[in-house]
Amino acid sequence: MKVGDQIGHVTEEDCQFLAQLGVHHVRITSWDTTMSEPHACGVLKADEVKKLQKMLKPYQIETYMFLLPQGRDTQYWHARFGDHPLRDQEIDNVCETLKVCGDCGISVVEWTWSIPDVFGRIPGPNTAGRGGAQVSRFNYDLIKDKRPEYAVDMGPEEMWDNIIYFMERICPVAEQAGVLLAMHPHDPPTEWLAGEARILNSFEGMKRMIEEVDSPVNGFNICQGTIAEQAGTDVLALIRYFGERDKINMVHFRNVKGTVPVFDESFIDDGNVDMYEAMKVYKEVGYRHVFVPDHCPRLAGDSTHRASRAYAIAYIRALLHVVGEL
Amino acid sequence: MKLAVGLRETSDEYLRFLTQLGVPYVKFDQWKELMSEPGARGVMKPEALRKLQETLKPYEIQTYVFLLPQGPNTQYWHARFGRSPEADLEIENVCETLRVCGDYGVPVVEWTWSIPDVFGRIGAAPVARGGATVPRFDYDLIKDKRPPYAVDMSAEQMWENIIYFMERIVPVAEQAGVQLAMHHHDPPTAVLAGEARILSNFAGMKRMIEEVDSPVNGFNICQGTLSEQAGVDVLAVIRYFGERGKINHCHFRNVKGSVPVYDEAFIDDGDVDMYEAMKVYKAVGYRHCFIPDHCPGMAGDPQRRATVAYAVGYIRALLHVVGEL
Numbered sequence: 001m002k003v004g005d006q007i008g009h010v011t012e013e014d015c016q017f018l019a020q021l022g023v024h025h026v027r028i029t030s031w032d033t034t035m036s037e038p039h040a041c042g043v044l045k046a047d048e049v050k051k052l053q054k055m056l057k058p059y060q061i062e063t064y065m066f067l068l069p070q071g072r073d074t075q076y077w078h079a080r081f082g083d084h085p086l087r088d089q090e091i092d093n094v095c096e097t098l099k100v101c102g103d104c105g106i107s108v109v110e111w112t113w114s115i116p117d118v119f120g121r122i123p124g125p126n127t128a129g130r131g132g133a134q135v136s137r138f139n140y141d142l143i144k145d146k147r148p149e150y151a152v153d154m155g156p157e158e159m160w161d162n163i164i165y166f167m168e169r170i171c172p173v174a175e176q177a178g179v180l181l182a183m184h185p186h187d188p189p190t191e192w193l194a195g196e197a198r199i200l201n202s203f204e205g206m207k208r209m210i211e212e213v214d215s216p217v218n219g220f221n222i223c224q225g226t227i228a229e230q231a232g233t234d235v236l237a238l239i240r241y242f243g244e245r246d247k248i249n250m251v252h253f254r255n256v257k258g259t260v261p262v263f264d265e266s267f268i269d270d271g272n273v274d275m276y277e278a279m280k281v282y283k284e285v286g287y288r289h290v291f292v293p294d295h296c297p298r299l300a301g302d303s304t305h306r307a308s309r310a311y312a313i314a315y316i317r318a319l320l321h322v323v324g325e326l
Numbered sequence: 327m328k329l330a331v332g333l334r335e336t337s338d339e340y341l342r343f344l345t346q347l348g349v350p351y352v353k354f355d356q357w358k359e360l361m362s363e364p365g366a367r368g369v370m371k372p373e374a375l376r377k378l379q380e381t382l383k384p385y386e387i388q389t390y391v392f393l394l395p396q397g398p399n400t401q402y403w404h405a406r407f408g409r410s411p412e413a414d415l416e417i418e419n420v421c422e423t424l425r426v427c428g429d430y431g432v433p434v435v436e437w438t439w440s441i442p443d444v445f446g447r448i449g450a451a452p453v454a455r456g457g458a459t460v461p462r463f464d465y466d467l468i469k470d471k472r473p474p475y476a477v478d479m480s481a482e483q484m485w486e487n488i489i490y491f492m493e494r495i496v497p498v499a500e501q502a503g504v505q506l507a508m509h510h511h512d513p514p515t516a517v518l519a520g521e522a523r524i525l526s527n528f529a530g531m532k533r534m535i536e537e538v539d540s541p542v543n544g545f546n547i548c549q550g551t552l553s554e555q556a557g558v559d560v561l562a563v564i565r566y567f568g569e570r571g572k573i574n575h576c577h578f579r580n581v582k583g584s585v586p587v588y589d590e591a592f593i594d595d596g597d598v599d600m601y602e603a604m605k606v607y608k609a610v611g612y613r614h615c616f617i618p619d620h621c622p623g624m625a626g627d628p629q630r631r632a633t634v635a636y637a638v639g640y641i642r643a644l645l646h647v648v649g650e651l
Contacts, residue, residue: 017624019457021636022455059456131346269643269651276646276647299347302631306624306631307632308635311635311636311638314637315642318594318642321594321599
């Protein structure tokens with residue numbers, strides 16, 4: 001089990017800071033340079049990955065994870081709509097990207113599956129975060145009749161058809177390439193969002209996904225904050241279930257206060273979930289990949305976000321140490 | 327067991343930063359504002375303390391530990407040299423300061439006893455994890471050096487002087503309802519700049535407690551300093567003084583190495599397993615503060631917010647794991 005962080009473009013100083021935090025595993029994106037076509041389209045470029053790896057090497061930082069492009073009109077955007085003329089080409093690009101990841105020694109590829117995606121968050125009131133720290137809030141009532149302009153109506157069975165089509169193509173390629181897949185469950189985990197049936201918003205949905213395409217590489221990014229947002233979910237039981245089946249390939253080790261329909265981001269130690277209890281479950285089930293902080297509330301005066309990350313990473317490192325992993 | 331930091335400033339932004347980190351207690355040493363005479367001399371001004379507490383109040387931060395002035399020509403400087411009328415006046419000022427602290431609900435007063443004091447550290451070098459900058463100590467480089475005000479003082483003279491001081495302040499602290507927290511000698515060499523460092527090992531610390539036997543007479547266990555003591559069993563020392571209720575404050579920091587050569591380090595990157603240490607504090611019923619101390623300088627962190635946030639995050643996690651937060 002390792003502590004990591006998520007990076008974009010980094011300077012030498014950023015790398016030094018990571019090394020000082022004791023972080024040696026990162027998730028990379030930097031799609032504007034790493035992807036072969038503009039707007040985060042096309043295929044991942046091996047030489048760009050290697051360039052980044054060369055910069056990280058003196059700091060002993062490993063590119064452990066890659067996040068596939070996400071957002072409107074990016075790499076596999078049209079595949080989400082179903083039988084679309086660009087779908088197969090885009091899926092080919094994802095497959096090629098998985099091969100590049102494998103060749104470059106990236107262990108885990110994270111992906112998402114939604115058209116509205118992470119839609120609907122607003123800046124929270126300044127009483128929401130501890131000490132008035134700026135956090136974002138989700139309030140379903142405020143956005144339930146809203147949608148981004150590109151959103152379409154899509155029911156659950158259509159969603160399942162489309163995601164299974166995608167997975168049936170990419171899983172064998174991932175297996176061949178030697179990479180693990182880490183799907184980020186739906187955030188926010190409402191039943192519907194902007195016309196879309198949020199099939200990956202619950203334990204049942206996540207369980208079905210694993211069963212529909214049964215592959216040793218088919219797993220999740222347990223975004224623990226997202227799971228904690230799910231109304232009625234037993235977070236620790238869910239971690240245990242997927243962990244025991246070796247379906248956890250990445251963890252966003254974050255916390256939230258509240259659940260759908262209203263929740264706020266929070267400091268890692270100040271949310272619904274006892275993160276020590278969670279860490280013990282990951283340890284028990286033999287989780288062996290990375291924990292990254294996510295959505296760290298911004299501390300006063302922390303314009304570079306470094307203090308906020310340092311706080312979360314220290315907390316994670318302490319828990320890893322306590323369970324004997326660091 | 328409480329989470330605290332050293333109060334560096336009182337701006338709104340800094341105090342919000344502390345509240346957001348979830349830090350409800352501070353060690354304070356704003357001598358310029360608090361002391362009645364310039365140069366950190368005289369007595370603590372009640373009005374100034376009250377004002378500081380009011381500044382902190384909206385952030386729900388409490389003044390928990392006051393560090394008595396330390397350094398050449400400060401409040402009780404001359405008392406360190408031995409008996410004199412000036413020393414007695416200074417000790418009276420300390421006593422009055424203890425009473426003010428008691429009146430205003432400051433539970434712990436920290437003090438030091440040395441003339442060279444924290445002398446001899448070499449300037450920051452990028453030798454901590456990832457090249458973070460920390461001070462280092464190398465006895466060979468400074469063993470023949472001394473600050474201009476240093477004098478030769480034997481162990482017995484040191485004991486005489488410190489006991490004289492303690493016999494006066496301890497009853498006043500008891501009356502005032504404050505605990506005393508003596509910061510043992512850092513660096514913990516046998517001798518430094520002519521001074522016998524009587525509080526540089528377990529035997530010395532034990533003697534101090536026995537010479538003036540009082541429920542308020544205790545230590546700031548500066549864990550880093552302890553770890554710097556060659557041959558010390560850090561956990562055993564914590565346990566010994568903790569079991570006797572003699573730990574009134576804790577600098578929860580770590581170092582790599584021990585006298586004669588050591589470097590400061592990140593809290594989780596030194597010689598001591600801080601989780602093991604935390605378990606000992608819990609086992610002995612420690613009930614005061616843990617503060618980070620000497621946090622390494624990190625890249626792109628000139629205001630030291632990230633490095634303090636790191637230490638606070640780590641301490642918080644350990645406090646949670648032992649059921650205290």
